[in-house]
Amino acid sequence: MIKFENVSMVYEPKQQNAALEDVSIEIDRGEFAFLVGESGSGKSTFLSLVLREKRSTGGSVYVAGQNLNRIPSRRVPKLRRDIGFVFQDFRLLRERTVFDNVAFAMEVIGASRAQIRERVPDALKMVGLEDKARRKPTELSGGEQQRVGIARAIVNRPSILLADEPTGNLDRKNSIEVMNVLNRINQNGTTVLMATHAHELVSEYRHRVIELSRGQVIRDEIDGQYAPMTTVVNQDGSRELLVGDSAVEYDEESQVAEEKKDEDQ
Numbered sequence: 001m002i003k004f005e006n007v008s009m010v011y012e013p014k015q016q017n018a019a020l021e022d023v024s025i026e027i028d029r030g031e032f033a034f035l036v037g038e039s040g041s042g043k044s045t046f047l048s049l050v051l052r053e054k055r056s057t058g059g060s061v062y063v064a065g066q067n068l069n070r071i072p073s074r075r076v077p078k079l080r081r082d083i084g085f086v087f088q089d090f091r092l093l094r095e096r097t098v099f100d101n102v103a104f105a106m107e108v109i110g111a112s113r114a115q116i117r118e119r120v121p122d123a124l125k126m127v128g129l130e131d132k133a134r135r136k137p138t139e140l141s142g143g144e145q146q147r148v149g150i151a152r153a154i155v156n157r158p159s160i161l162l163a164d165e166p167t168g169n170l171d172r173k174n175s176i177e178v179m180n181v182l183n184r185i186n187q188n189g190t191t192v193l194m195a196t197h198a199h200e201l202v203s204e205y206r207h208r209v210i211e212l213s214r215g216q217v218i219r220d221e222i223d224g225q226y227a228p229m230t231t232v233v234n235q236d237g238s239r240e241l242l243v244g245d246s247a248v249e250y251d252e253e254s255q256v257a258e259e260k261k262d263e264d265q
């Protein structure tokens with residue numbers, strides 16, 4: 001469904017480190033995969049290549065069998081109809097009702113009123129908001145707003161759902177509700193790729209875990225427990241890979257040291 005073949009992405013010609021470097025990975029139809037990695041590791045870049053917001057500077061990106069580096073720009077809107085996208089900050093229209101927010105995604109592709117009347121309630125039901133169709137986003141909790149965002153992303157029945165930090169603005173209870181909705185959508189056959197920093201959700205929901213570090217895939221585990229990793233540069237310049245709790249402890253210690261340095265200045 002999504003295939004990266006030796007994909008590299010360099011935003012600017014003189015950029016020192018590539019945003020993605022020689023990434024080869026395949027995500028099958030119907031899979032649920034988490035995309036994890038520290039800030040700046042390339043997760044958003046990965047998602048933007050799947051959406052063909054940009055063309056990779058090296059290698060090939062295939063989505064639903066199409067080579068995205070080869071398709072002409074006029075075919076991009078059609079490609080994107082098959083991909084739903086969920087944003088961290090929901091991006092709902094505040095003045096419109098829940099129903100109208102979801103309907104909007106159908107209006108922009110020219111769906112008929114009859115289709116809208118049929119499909120929007122189905123999408124709201126899928127996210128458990130059928131009884132809140134007449135509310136405005138401001139009258140909903142953060143988790144409910146995100147579920148509206150998910151309904152909008154799936155109402156055109158895409159085969160792929162991409163989510164960039166969908167729980168990033170939510171507390172634990174709401175995050176779990178959102179995860180349960182994403183799981184349900186996945187169980188109905190939609191391929192889900194979710195970029196996230198939420199280690200605890202990644203560990204709990206036992207899906208495939210693809211980890212990026214400095215633009216490279218450093219881990220790809222099916223049904224994997226998430227164990228954070230970090231690279232330590234020793235005084236003699238040698239590098240050491242720490243995994244799991246020791247990596248977290250190391251990162252916390254460095255964070256405290258950084259904060260102390262800032263305070264001292």
Ligand SMILES: Nc1ncnc2c1ncn2[C@@H]1O[C@H](COP(=O)(O)OP(=O)(O)OP(=O)(O)O)[C@@H](O)[C@H]1O
Binds near residue numbers: 041043
């Ligand atoms: N439009 C851009 N122009 C230049 N460099 C960019 C651009 N977008 C991203 N980068 C660089 O590419 C690298 C990867 O960034 P990316 O946003 O993909 O990481 P990320 O893993 O999504 O980070 P985060 O978790 O903070 O969202 C970073 O070094 C970033 O500075």
